[in-house]
Amino acid sequence: MKLPVNIHQIPIINYHKISIRNDVGITTRHPADFKRDMQLLRQEGYQTVTFADLLSGDPLPEKPVIVTFDDGYRCVYQQALPVMQKLGQKGVVFIPTAYIGKENGWDVRIAGKTFAHCDERQLIELQQAGFEIGSHGRTHRALDLLSQEEMERELNQSKQELKTLLGKEPVSICYPFGRFDLTIISAAKDAGYRFGAASLYFKLNLNGLSHFALRRFNIYRFESSERLRAKLRMNFNSWRGYRDWLIQQGAKATVFYQKRILKFYQQRN
Numbered sequence: 001m002k003l004p005v006n007i008h009q010i011p012i013i014n015y016h017k018i019s020i021r022n023d024v025g026i027t028t029r030h031p032a033d034f035k036r037d038m039q040l041l042r043q044e045g046y047q048t049v050t051f052a053d054l055l056s057g058d059p060l061p062e063k064p065v066i067v068t069f070d071d072g073y074r075c076v077y078q079q080a081l082p083v084m085q086k087l088g089q090k091g092v093v094f095i096p097t098a099y100i101g102k103e104n105g106w107d108v109r110i111a112g113k114t115f116a117h118c119d120e121r122q123l124i125e126l127q128q129a130g131f132e133i134g135s136h137g138r139t140h141r142a143l144d145l146l147s148q149e150e151m152e153r154e155l156n157q158s159k160q161e162l163k164t165l166l167g168k169e170p171v172s173i174c175y176p177f178g179r180f181d182l183t184i185i186s187a188a189k190d191a192g193y194r195f196g197a198a199s200l201y202f203k204l205n206l207n208g209l210s211h212f213a214l215r216r217f218n219i220y221r222f223e224s225s226e227r228l229r230a231k232l233r234m235n236f237n238s239w240r241g242y243r244d245w246l247i248q249q250g251a252k253a254t255v256f257y258q259k260r261i262l263k264f265y266q267q268r269n
Helices: 031-043 051-055 074-086 120-128 148-166 182-191 225-232 239-268
Strands: 012-015 064-070 092-095 132-135 172-174 195-197
Touching: 012 225, 031 064, 031 074, 031 225, 051 132, 064 074, 074 120, 092 120, 092 172, 120 132, 120 148, 132 148, 148 172, 148 182
Parallel strands: 012 064, 064 092, 092 132, 132 172, 172 195
Antiparallel strands: none
């Protein structure tokens, strides 16, 4: 696939929740901090684009940036959308389609807290505002722990469900927990995806399929403006990159929860 620009030169920053709710984790960004982040992008001359924009053939801005949101939480519609609309910005929302309009039952519930995902109307409105809606699988399970049949079903069924809802096929997928391998990349390509969003570090011989393993920097609760600037410089080998890799290892707790605890209770009920 020939792109108008080397996508690896475009910074990709990623958020999860944008909310004022207290959350034990560090992936929740306060709305005031998120607003400051988006204002910083504008002040630094960055203009937001989506993965679909890279396929359109239209000229890209001088300083493109891709802003992604994993999990498609409702707070992204409530908090991030108004800020970005006001600044003339757009983003990419990755959602597990089995949880559209539902609580995040796939995740570890610390202190019993849950967060709602966007419903169908909200996803439609996000798309109408220029946002891209991408797949995050169907049930937010680690694809590399599934059988070949289950993994392909996650890729294909979520893609079809988004096409049915939004009237267009998603071009991008974000691998749940950042876990993928060459078999998953090949299946994503066969399913018709054009881009795959990953995390920071992985060891794979990508065989020319590197646009299916795009590195992103997460923006956490505690990030300062200077840290955001550093991440926009895309120095993946910096101490910040290593720190982010360590933080991402915490996602293994959710993988264990799904594989052992949640499965145990589902079998009993």
